[in-house]
Amino acid sequence: MPRKLVVGNWKMNGSLAVNADLVSAVAAGLPCAGELPGQVDVAIAPPIVYVAQLRQLIDKKNSSLALAVQDVSAAASGAFTGDVAASMVAEFGVRYAIVGHSERRKYQGESDSLVAQKAVAAQQAGLTPIVCVGETLEERDAGRALAVVAAQVHAVLMQSELDVSRLVIAYEPVWAIGTGRTASPEQAQEIHAAIRHQLKQLSEAAANTAILYGGSMNAANAKQLLAQADIDGGLIGGAALKAQDFLAIVQAAQLCGE
Numbered sequence: 001m002p003r004k005l006v007v008g009n010w011k012m013n014g015s016l017a018v019n020a021d022l023v024s025a026v027a028a029g030l031p032c033a034g035e036l037p038g039q040v041d042v043a044i045a046p047p048i049v050y051v052a053q054l055r056q057l058i059d060k061k062n063s064s065l066a067l068a069v070q071d072v073s074a075a076a077s078g079a080f081t082g083d084v085a086a087s088m089v090a091e092f093g094v095r096y097a098i099v100g101h102s103e104r105r106k107y108q109g110e111s112d113s114l115v116a117q118k119a120v121a122a123q124q125a126g127l128t129p130i131v132c133v134g135e136t137l138e139e140r141d142a143g144r145a146l147a148v149v150a151a152q153v154h155a156v157l158m159q160s161e162l163d164v165s166r167l168v169i170a171y172e173p174v175w176a177i178g179t180g181r182t183a184s185p186e187q188a189q190e191i192h193a194a195i196r197h198q199l200k201q202l203s204e205a206a207a208n209t210a211i212l213y214g215g216s217m218n219a220a221n222a223k224q225l226l227a228q229a230d231i232d233g234g235l236i237g238g239a240a241l242k243a244q245d246f247l248a249i250v251q252a253a254q255l256c257g258e
């Protein structure tokens with residue numbers, strides 16, 4: 001079984017002062033770099049402007065905490081005002097790039113095909129993409145959740161340059177994000193199992209692809225969700241902004257990984 005992965009997505013929250021406190025508190029609850037690793041990899045995705053600050057904080061604390069970003073450009077360089085290339089964030093020791101978050105699909109109009117290109121661009125810079133997929137409430141109510149998610153995953157898997165062994169998928173039902181209304185463990189497991197099946201059709205290596213759940217995961221519900229056979233970790237929004245809550249989720253992942 002793969003190690004568990006817990007990623008805190010800070011979204012557009014933070015400040016120099018708030019970040020310093022939060023990283024210190026999170027790092028205090030995690031192993032130091034080089035120590036015997038636990039069963040869980042833990043990463044934080046701050047707003048891009050704070051990546052350098054977090055790099056310094058993490059290094060200073062010699063922490064095992066990894067860095068992620070919330071998005072990368074599909075392009076390698078050039079005239080793309082406001083965008084950031086994957087190779088640029090890689091220079092800061094960033095390990096993961098979230099791509100295709102539903103908030104970007106909604107507010108920036110990102111298509112399945114653009115998200116797939118971003119996943120490839122991230123890999124080409126040495127990052128592991130965390131590809132977000134998930135259905136809206138209307139799609140679920142119409143009985144289309146499995147089909148919508150399958151199409152989103154398919155768009156990524158059909159990229160010939162994609163290395164499926166260096167991929168993370170995050171299932172985030174849109175109706176569960178920031179709403180306090182989480183998918184039940186059974187609802188989440190059903191979709192995760194379908195994603196796993198889809199990945200395995202492409203490659204047996206997919207048995208080791210981490211599939212994260214995201215959507216109102218918190219200290220109280222994490223254990224039940226993470227105990228599901230195909231839920232390999234969490235992509236955490238609101239609960240990642242409080243060290244105690246975030247560490248409780250990491251601890252739940254630790255228990256489920258043993």
Ligand SMILES: O=C[C@H](O)COP(=O)(O)O
Pocket residue numbers: 009101172176177178179180214215216217235236237238239
């Ligand atoms: O990226 C994180 C997800 O959108 C989940 O956010 P949430 O935990 O606030 O629901």
